[in-house]
Amino acid sequence: MGMMPKEDVEAKIDMIIDKYAGKSGVLIQLLLEIQRELNWVPREAIKRINERLGIPESEIYRVVSFYTAMSLTPRGKYLVRVCTGTACYIRGAQRVLTAAEKAIGVKAGETTDDLKFTLQTVNCLGCCALGPVVEINGKYYGLLTPKTLENIISNLRGESS
Amino acid sequence: MKKLSSPSDLEELRNKIIARKDPKKPIVAVCVSTGCQALGAQEVLAALVEEIRKQGLEGKVGIRCTGCLGLCEGGPRIAIYPDEVFYFKVKPSDVPLLVSKTLLKGEIVSSLLYSDPVTGKTAKKLDEVPFYRYQTRLLLEMNAQIDPASIEDYIALGGYSALAKALFNMTPQQIIDEIKRSGLRGRGGGGFPTGRKWETTRNAHGEPKYVIVNCDEGDPGVFANRALMEGNPHLILEGLIIGAYAVGASEGYVYVREEYPLAVKHMQIAIEQAEKYGLLGENILGSGFSFKVKIHRGAGAFVSGESTALMNAIEGKVGEPRPKYIHTAEKGLWEKPTVLNNVETWANVPLIINKGADWFRSMGTKESPGTKIFTLSGKVKNTGLIEVPMGITIREIVYKIGGGIKGDKKFKAVHIGGPSGGVVPEQHLDTPIDFDELVRLGSMMGSGGIIVMDSDTCMVDTARYFIDFLSGESCGKCVPCREGLKQARRILEEIVAGRGKPEHIKTLLELAETMRDAALCALGQTAANPLLTTLQYFEDEYFAHIFERRCPALSCKDLLTFYIDPEKCSGCHQCYRTCPEQAIEGEQDQIHVIIQSKCNKCGQCYDVCPPEYKAVQKISGETPPPVIPQEYRWLKQPWQTAEVTQTRKAWVMSNPNTVVNLIKKANKPIIVIGHAILENAYADKKLIDHVVELAQTAAIPIIATPNVTGELIKRNCKPAAVLSLMEIGSRLVDREWLGVDGNGPHDLVIFVGLPYYMSYEIMSALKNFAKNIVTVNLDNMYNPQSTWSLPNMSTREWFNFIMSIVSKIKEVNGNVHVPRYTC
Ligand SMILES: Cc1cc2nc3c(=O)[nH]c(=O)nc-3n(C[C@H](O)[C@H](O)[C@H](O)COP(=O)(O)O)c2cc1C
Ligand code: SF4
Numbered sequence: 001m002g003m004m005p006k007e008d009v010e011a012k013i014d015m016i017i018d019k020y021a022g023k024s025g026v027l028i029q030l031l032l033e034i035q036r037e038l039n040w041v042p043r044e045a046i047k048r049i050n051e052r053l054g055i056p057e058s059e060i061y062r063v064v065s066f067y068t069a070m071s072l073t074p075r076g077k078y079l080v081r082v083c084t085g086t087a088c089y090i091r092g093a094q095r096v097l098t099a100a101e102k103a104i105g106v107k108a109g110e111t112t113d114d115l116k117f118t119l120q121t122v123n124c125l126g127c128c129a130l131g132p133v134v135e136i137n138g139k140y141y142g143l144l145t146p147k148t149l150e151n152i153i154s155n156l157r158g159e160s161s
Numbered sequence: 162m163k164k165l166s167s168p169s170d171l172e173e174l175r176n177k178i179i180a181r182k183d184p185k186k187p188i189v190a191v192c193v194s195t196g197c198q199a200l201g202a203q204e205v206l207a208a209l210v211e212e213i214r215k216q217g218l219e220g221k222v223g224i225r226c227t228g229c230l231g232l233c234e235g236g237p238r239i240a241i242y243p244d245e246v247f248y249f250k251v252k253p254s255d256v257p258l259l260v261s262k263t264l265l266k267g268e269i270v271s272s273l274l275y276s277d278p279v280t281g282k283t284a285k286k287l288d289e290v291p292f293y294r295y296q297t298r299l300l301l302e303m304n305a306q307i308d309p310a311s312i313e314d315y316i317a318l319g320g321y322s323a324l325a326k327a328l329f330n331m332t333p334q335q336i337i338d339e340i341k342r343s344g345l346r347g348r349g350g351g352g353f354p355t356g357r358k359w360e361t362t363r364n365a366h367g368e369p370k371y372v373i374v375n376c377d378e379g380d381p382g383v384f385a386n387r388a389l390m391e392g393n394p395h396l397i398l399e400g401l402i403i404g405a406y407a408v409g410a411s412e413g414y415v416y417v418r419e420e421y422p423l424a425v426k427h428m429q430i431a432i433e434q435a436e437k438y439g440l441l442g443e444n445i446l447g448s449g450f451s452f453k454v455k456i457h458r459g460a461g462a463f464v465s466g467e468s469t470a471l472m473n474a475i476e477g478k479v480g481e482p483r484p485k486y487i488h489t490a491e492k493g494l495w496e497k498p499t500v501l502n503n504v505e506t507w508a509n510v511p512l513i514i515n516k517g518a519d520w521f522r523s524m525g526t527k528e529s530p531g532t533k534i535f536t537l538s539g540k541v542k543n544t545g546l547i548e549v550p551m552g553i554t555i556r557e558i559v560y561k562i563g564g565g566i567k568g569d570k571k572f573k574a575v576h577i578g579g580p581s582g583g584v585v586p587e588q589h590l591d592t593p594i595d596f597d598e599l600v601r602l603g604s605m606m607g608s609g610g611i612i613v614m615d616s617d618t619c620m621v622d623t624a625r626y627f628i629d630f631l632s633g634e635s636c637g638k639c640v641p642c643r644e645g646l647k648q649a650r651r652i653l654e655e656i657v658a659g660r661g662k663p664e665h666i667k668t669l670l671e672l673a674e675t676m677r678d679a680a681l682c683a684l685g686q687t688a689a690n691p692l693l694t695t696l697q698y699f700e701d702e703y704f705a706h707i708f709e710r711r712c713p714a715l716s717c718k719d720l721l722t723f724y725i726d727p728e729k730c731s732g733c734h735q736c737y738r739t740c741p742e743q744a745i746e747g748e749q750d751q752i753h754v755i756i757q758s759k760c761n762k763c764g765q766c767y768d769v770c771p772p773e774y775k776a777v778q779k780i781s782g783e784t785p786p787p788v789i790p791q792e793y794r795w796l797k798q799p800w801q802t803a804e805v806t807q808t809r810k811a812w813v814m815s816n817p818n819t820v821v822n823l824i825k826k827a828n829k830p831i832i833v834i835g836h837a838i839l840e841n842a843y844a845d846k847k848l849i850d851h852v853v854e855l856a857q858t859a860a861i862p863i864i865a866t867p868n869v870t871g872e873l874i875k876r877n878c879k880p881a882a883v884l885s886l887m888e889i890g891s892r893l894v895d896r897e898w899l900g901v902d903g904n905g906p907h908d909l910v911i912f913v914g915l916p917y918y919m920s921y922e923i924m925s926a927l928k929n930f931a932k933n934i935v936t937v938n939l940d941n942m943y944n945p946q947s948t949w950s951l952p953n954m955s956t957r958e959w960f961n962f963i964m965s966i967v968s969k970i971k972e973v974n975g976n977v978h979v980p981r982y983t984c
């Protein structure tokens with residue numbers, strides 16, 4: 001979605017702000033919705049919120065950087081989230097993460113230059129019984145080994161974009 | 162739908178729903194909760210819908226998408242009602258059989274039943290599955306019988322009858338008394354008595370009052386609240402409405418973390434449905450009591466689940482805790498009296514109201530009545546959600562429900578309660594666990610996560626993991642927590658990296674004490690638990706790291722060394738290809754070695770080395786043996802490695818019995834020996850010694866090349882013929898040749914001690930031109946041209962192989978002795 005024309009992005013941001021304007025205590029919900037819609041919280045959004053709702057930019061930055069669900073940089077087409085929660089950690093999540101870093105070619109927290117993949121770690125995906133677990137764009141993969149993850153990544157890479 | 166405006170309306174509706182349901186109509190319940198989805202439940206569901214359409218069963222069979230059924234590891238899970246058939250690990254390809262057999266004919270597909278991993282016995286009933294047999298599933302049981310998006314499913318099971326009873330037959334004070342008498346304690350971790358909290362809020366001044374459901378569940382490693390909210394949202398909602406009535410609240414919030422979209426969705430649907438039915442909103446069931454509920458999506462920081470942080474977040478501020486001079490029950494959300502309870506606490510309320518405090522007290526322990534849901538994960542065989550009476554022992558959980566340790570490794574400890582909890586070691590396996598016992602052991606109920614750890618789990622690293630997690634989650638507002646965790650993390654990182662110092666332990670203890678006493682919120686106050694419990698019970702592991710630079714669990718990367726055992730390496734080259742650092746030297750058919758200075762200890766070579774070799778070794782606190790020099794690394798000559806693809810390759814003999822059987826079956830076996838037999842020695846015996854013993858024991862004549870004859874005679878073994886290899890080859894190929902004794906051709910030829918290229922040539926010729934002869938390559942390099950060949954083996958394995966042929970033949974000969982020929 002990082003590829004959306006600039007005007008569309010701005011229109012979208014305004015539309016979301018409209019929904020929350022005039023209510024109090026909505027900043028987090030508003031930012032979450034922007035994150036959901038745009039896949040990140042762009043600078044323009046922060047500026048717009050500041051202009052229209054009068055919330056200081058520093059406050060908005062503070063919220064965005066506090067919550068792991070929000071991102072200040074664009075995310076790739078595939079958001080690969082490797083669970084490093086306790087249950088997964090005990091079952092070898094670290095090795096799955098290393099394999100993911102190798103297969104995707106970026107470190108956790110980074111996005112590939114072609115905006116195809118973003119690699120992240122998360123604290124728990126809520127299916128701890130199946131650790132190690134990885135979620136890619138809403139689809140969950142359980143009982144993973146480094147090898148199966150490599151295969152999944154190379155399948156995603158292989159498909160025509 | 163007209164709103165229900167009295168308890169009798171509700172009963173009437175319930176009866177209608179039940180009457181409308183055809184009890185015989187098969188219902189297929191498919192778990193579509195996250196765990197099963199991760200194993201492909203959506204694909205199974207799609208296949209099911211498609212198959213039902215194909216077989217024209219639409220309308221005759223119901224499909225119900227349910228929440229988590231508990232044993233997620235057996236997913237995708239399916240249950241079929243009314244026959245109560247439970248299927249595990251269902252694949253889309255199983256669906257046609259499932260439909261045509263079970264749905265159409267009522268027969269069971271036994272391959273889909275639960276089968277015990279140890280005994281292999283299949284289980285028809287759920288109580289035959291050990292995972293379920295020892296549980297008391299009061300809250301979780303309903304998940305299988307309910308479509309979370311259907312209020313009617315919930316009503317059919319008696320749903321909202323507790324609400325009707327509370328509103329019409331009880332006063333708020335009576336409700337509070339009943340909850341107090343039941344002894345229900347907060348399932349959110351601290352175990353605060355719920356009735357007392359409600360009473361405080363009821364008596365506090367300030368309007369409006371609020372009730373809140375805490376479904377933040379920020380502990381990385383648990384999903385019990387999620388499963389309840391996804392699977393049975395009405396149960397929580399009903400509890401919340403009852404609580405609101407009891408304390409006099411008119412507004413409520415359900416706080417759910419952003420990462421739980423399905424829970425949000427199901428709760429949203431439940432709220433809308435309850436409003437539509439008149440069970441929520443204005444004048445509930447005509448009682449005059451009004452109450453509305455909103456969902457608040459939290460953005461998932463661990464500390465946001467703390468009561469004041471959560472209220473801050475609902476107020477639109479950043480979810481950080483605030484000082485609690487006055488309890489939130491009196492001054493909570495927007496400074497108004499507020500009851501905050503955990504999902505599971507609320508879910509217990511309708512049950513207590515319906516069945517009474519005495520019934521509730523009949524389960525669990527005196528101080529902690531009722532059941533508790535735990536997330537069981539880690540190194541146990543059965544993982545998933547379990548609900549057990551309080552007071553159950555850890556042993557029962559790990560061994561009876563969990564089925565014991567995975568891979569039958571040794572149990573080390575369980576970590577209970579998430580980041581605020583602690584480890585409980587083996588000596589406390591038989592302690593009954595409830596709120597107070599866990600605190601006595603230095604842990605706490607916390608999030609209800611039970612993570613089982615085996616001998617491969619390092620306790621120092623476990624402490625480091627939790628401290629690292631908490632340090633990332635600390636909101637930073639108070640110094641003891643922020644700085645204390647940072648310091649503790651740095652020290653633990655030093656220790657696992659092998660740079661620990663003796664004084665570190667003292668510093669850790671001091672930091673722990675400061676955090677416990679001076680932190681603002683419970684995150685900091687309990688943060689040291691994982692540290693303190695591991696120190697208390699596993700001090701020796703800390704010492705091993707600090708004083709010996711050794712990780713007993715072989716888990717801390719920086720303290721590990723990998724090396725390749727030259728005796729075991731087969732030169733398969735797998736590790737070489739995987740190593741990301743080019744730290745491995747070796748070519749195909751060479752013994753491989755690891756260059757320690759380049760190795761980053763990723764362990765990938767350890768994983769890929771084929772199990773039949775297991776050549777890569779992992780050690781800690783020791784120095785690896787010296788690397789063997791280049792000239793001794795060849796397992797066979799480099800120019801012999803080319804292998805021309807042939808029509809048929811030799812079968813590999815991995816078992817000496819194969820050779821014994823071949824010899825037994827053969828009429829006229831013979832052994833061909835080349836000069837290389839003199840070149841191999843192991844443990845002060847030469848290959849020739851073993852081969853002579855084989856020939857003598859099995860009474861097989863030998864054909865030898867001239868240059869070994871002398872050595873054979875020295876060993877009292879006269880070859881039946883002495884010929885050059887070329888000649889041996891051409892005799893064997895010649896169909897007219899009547900063998901060394903002139904009595905008839907040989908049918909089994911065993912080659913040993915031949916140069917690879919010669920045996921390759923000879924056996925190729927025999928394979929193509931003397932199909933009546935079975936050839937055996939007894940040299941330790943796979944030879945595709947023979948009929949049977951040894952795989953590539955180390956000298957030791959090779960010698961052992963031949964020795965076991967000899968001893969097996971001796972065993973056989975012990976019974977019948979058929980002398981054929983003696984050399
Ligand atoms: C750091 C921290 C995190 C917490 N996380 C949760 C949580 O995820 N869910 C929860 O119910 N309670 C959590 N609690 C406990 C809550 O503060 C509160 O005690 C609880 O929700 C009260 O409900 P109960 O009485 O039903 O247990 C947390 C507490 C702390 C200090
Ligand atoms: S541990 Fe990793 S880096 Fe070291 S030799 Fe093995 S594969 Fe290579």
Ligand code: SF4
Nearest residue numbers: 730731733734736770
């Ligand atoms: S046997 Fe193991 S150590 Fe030897 S080359 Fe193969 S993978 Fe490497």
Ligand code: FES
Nearest residue numbers: 083085088125128
């Ligand atoms: S810890 Fe990985 S899914 Fe929960």
Ligand code: FES
Nearest residue numbers: 196197229230233
């Ligand atoms: S998710 Fe299906 S059984 Fe737990």
